[in-house]
Amino acid sequence: MTQNIISASGFGSFRFGALMMGLAAVLHLLLVPFAGLSELTLVGLALVAGAILWTGWRGPGWLVMLALIVAAGVELSRLGGGVVHDLLIGGVVLADLGAILSVFMALWKGRAAPT
Incomplete structure (x- = not known):
C-alpha cells in the first residue's frame, strides 16, 4: 500500500x-x-543539481546527494537573520531534505540485487 502511494506521487525518483x-x-531567488x-550563485548551483538529477544518472546522483546533505547543513547555519529570512531558509532546507530523501x-x- 505504501509503495503504491510513493510511486504514484513521484516521491523517491x-x-x-x-x-x-x-x-x-x-x-x-526570493532570498536575494x-x-x-551572492544568492544567485546558489540559484545556479541548485539548477545544475536539478539538471543532473533530471537525467536519472546514478553516479552523479550520489555526488548530488552528498552535496545536498552538505548544503542543507550550511543552510541551517544561516538561520537567525530575521523572521522572513528564517522562513525562506526553512523552506530551502525542507526542499533540500525532500530532494535528499527522494x-x-x-x-x-x-541498486543491484545481491547474488
Missing part, C-alpha cells in the same frame, strides 16, 4: 528530487533582497 531543487532555486546577490530512495531502489 530522481525527477522528484530535481523538482525539489527547482523549488530550492526559486526560494533562493535579504541576503544579497534521491536516496531512487538510489536505493536502483
Whole structure:
C-alpha cells in the first residue's frame, strides 16, 4: 500500500528530487533582497543539481546527494537573520531534505540485487 502511494506521487525518483531543487532555486531567488546577490550563485548551483538529477544518472546522483546533505547543513547555519529570512531558509532546507530523501530512495531502489 505504501509503495503504491510513493510511486504514484513521484516521491523517491530522481525527477522528484530535481523538482525539489527547482523549488530550492526559486526560494533562493526570493532570498536575494535579504541576503544579497551572492544568492544567485546558489540559484545556479541548485539548477545544475536539478539538471543532473533530471537525467536519472546514478553516479552523479550520489555526488548530488552528498552535496545536498552538505548544503542543507550550511543552510541551517544561516538561520537567525530575521523572521522572513528564517522562513525562506526553512523552506530551502525542507526542499533540500525532500530532494535528499527522494534521491536516496531512487538510489536505493536502483541498486543491484545481491547474488
